Structure formats: C-alpha cells, structure tokens
Amino acid sequence: MYKNDLTPEESFKIIGKAISNFKTNYKESAKIFLLWGWILTLACFAQFFILKILQSKEAYEQIGLFSIGNWVVLILIGFIIQTLIVRKINKQKKMYSYLEGYIKSLWMIAVVSIFVAFIISIKLEIAPLPIIFLIAGMGTTTTGLLIRFKPLAIGGLTFFIFSIATTFVSSEYLNLLAGAAIICGHLIPGYLLKSAKE
Amino acid sequence: MYKELDPLLHSQLRLAIVSMLVISKRVEFTYIKEQTKAASGNISIQIKKLHEAGYVEVEKTFKNNYPKTMLSITDKGVKAFEDYVNDLKKYISPK
Numbered sequence: 001m002y003k004n005d006l007t008p009e010e011s012f013k014i015i016g017k018a019i020s021n022f023k024t025n026y027k028e029s030a031k032i033f034l035l036w037g038w039i040l041t042l043a044c045f046a047q048f049f050i051l052k053i054l055q056s057k058e059a060y061e062q063i064g065l066f067s068i069g070n071w072v073v074l075i076l077i078g079f080i081i082q083t084l085i086v087r088k089i090n091k092q093k094k095m096y097s098y099l100e101g102y103i104k105s106l107w108m109i110a111v112v113s114i115f116v117a118f119i120i121s122i123k124l125e126i127a128p129l130p131i132i133f134l135i136a137g138m139g140t141t142t143t144g145l146l147i148r149f150k151p152l153a154i155g156g157l158t159f160f161i162f163s164i165a166t167t168f169v170s171s172e173y174l175n176l177l178a179g180a181a182i183i184c185g186h187l188i189p190g191y192l193l194k195s196a197k198e
Numbered sequence: 199m200y201k202e203l204d205p206l207l208h209s210q211l212r213l214a215i216v217s218m219l220v221i222s223k224r225v226e227f228t229y230i231k232e233q234t235k236a237a238s239g240n241i242s243i244q245i246k247k248l249h250e251a252g253y254v255e256v257e258k259t260f261k262n263n264y265p266k267t268m269l270s271i272t273d274k275g276v277k278a279f280e281d282y283v284n285d286l287k288k289y290i291s292p293k
Contacts, residue, residue: 011203012286014213014217018213094226095225095226096224
C-alpha cells in the first residue's frame with residue numbers, strides 16, 4: 001500500500017531506492033564489444049595471412065586489392081550484424097538512460113576520428129595503428145569508467161600500451177599485434193561483461 | 199521556518215516515479231510498474247496528476263501492435279524535484 005504522509009527520512013529512502021534500483025543492463029553492450037572484437041581480430045589475422053601468402057607468391061600488385069577487400073567486407077558484415085543486434089535490443093528496451101546516450105555519442109565520434117586518422121596516415125604515409133589504438137583506448141577506457149566496469153577500463157588501457165608497442169614491431173607483424181590488442185582490449189573484457197553479475 | 203513540501207511529490211508512489219524519471223531520459227510505463235509493484239490503475243492516476251501539473255510528459259505509441267506509454271520528466275518537473283529535495287534537507291538538518 002502506498003501512503004502519502006511521509007517523513008523526510010522516508011522520502012529520502014524512496015528516492016535512494018528508486019535510484020539504486022535503476023540500473024541499465026550493460027550486459028547488452030557486451031554483444032557489441034564481442035561482435036567488433038571478433039570482426040576486427042579476424043580482419044587483422046586475415047590481413048596477416050593475405051600479406052604472407054601474396055608476398056611469398058610475389059603477387060605484390062594484388063596486395064592492395066585483397067587488403068581493402070578483407071577490411072571492407074568484414075566491416076560491412078559487422079555493421080549489418082550490429083544493426084540487427086541493436087534492433088533486437090531496442091525491441092525489448094523499457095528505459096533509456098542518459099548514460100547510454102553519452103556512450104553512443106562517444107563511439108560515433110570515435111568511429112569518425114578513426115576514419116579521419118586513417119585518411120591522414122595514408123596522406124602522411126605513416127602507419128595508422130598507433131593513432132587508431134589511441135582512439136580505441138580512449139573510447140574503451142571511458143566506456144569502462146562510465147559503466148563502472150573495471151575490466152573494460154583496464155582493457156581500454158591496454159590499447160595505450162599496444163599503441164606504443166606498434167612503434168617497436170616490424171610492419172610484417174603489425175597485424176598480429178593489432179589482433180592481440182583487440183583480444184585484450186575488446187574480446188576479454190567483452191566476455192567478462194557478458195558473464196558479469198547484474 | 200519550514201517550507202511546506204510540494205504535495206504533488208510528497209507521496210510515496212509519485213515520488214518513486216519522479217525519482218526514476220529524473221535519472222533517465224525516457225521510461226516505459228511497464229518498467230515503472232515492475233519497479234514500484236503498484237497496480238496499473240494507481241500508477242495511471244499518479245501519472246495523470248504529474249502530467250496535469252506539467253511535471254512529466256506522456257507519449258503514447260505502439261510497439262508490435264501493442265500500446266506503449268513512454269514517460270519523461272519536464273524541466274518544470276526537474277526544478278520541482280530539486281526544490282523538494284532541498285526542502286527535505288532543511289527538515290533533516292535545519293540551519
């Protein structure tokens with residue numbers, strides 16, 4: 001039964017209870033982290049093997065075409081699956097928090113920044129990975145801190161370490177390093193978030 | 199001198215509803231029902247009072263052919279909630 005004559009203490013208790021019960025189910029976000037974790041890891045390892053195979057066959061003129069094909073196809077698949085996942089999540093959604101909006105904006109800006117970083121690095125003829133890892137690290141660490149999930153914040157920090165590490169690795173093994181970075185930064189925290197208690 | 203608490207917010211169910219809305223962008227009616235465990239009719243009456251006072255906005259749509267009611271708090275509602283909490287604080291630690 002609900003009453004209307006409340007003491008100030010009771011009022012504060014009601015406010016506190018309403019706020020503490022109001023939790024967004026961030027386990028849903030794990031699906032997106034896992035999706036991109038797998039897509040990008042696969043793309044990195046595929047890229048490593050494409051380079052290895054084509055270089056061994058001395059088919060250097062085909063490297064560009066196969067590399068672009070690998071990334072474009074996998075990223076397109078990623079976006080299609082993401083659209084389906086988001087549509088399913090929104091169907092079951094009963095409340096929209098401000099925080100979710102902030103995280104969405106953060107990642108939209110991160111994706112644009114990665115795209116711009118990619119264009120700049122082509123123009124300057126430098127490896128894009130250190131900058132891309134920095135942007136991914138910022139996005140992942142900030143998301144981890146916002147949803148208060150330590151493994152994701154730590155995963156995000158590993159991107160910063162990998163960003164520095166890329167400068168010490170020969171270009172031949174950059175894609176393997178990138179795959180390892182995504183496993184540490186997205187896949188492991190993604191699985192931990194998926195299995196975390198609410 | 200104590201200020202009189204806003205009677206619209208000084209009610210268990212209405213206060214619980216407004217507290218939920220203050221920290222969210224939009225909330226579905228069924229979520230409020232799940233959280234408060236109150237009867238639909240009772241929640242509807244309280245939301246109507248809050249809506250008439252201009253504290254909440256009500257948006258009625260359809261989801262999979264079923265009616266869906268989304269609620270959000272207005273600026274007036276946020277201000278009223280802030281004032282209510284500030285007035286409550288004076289009751290607890292009068293200075």
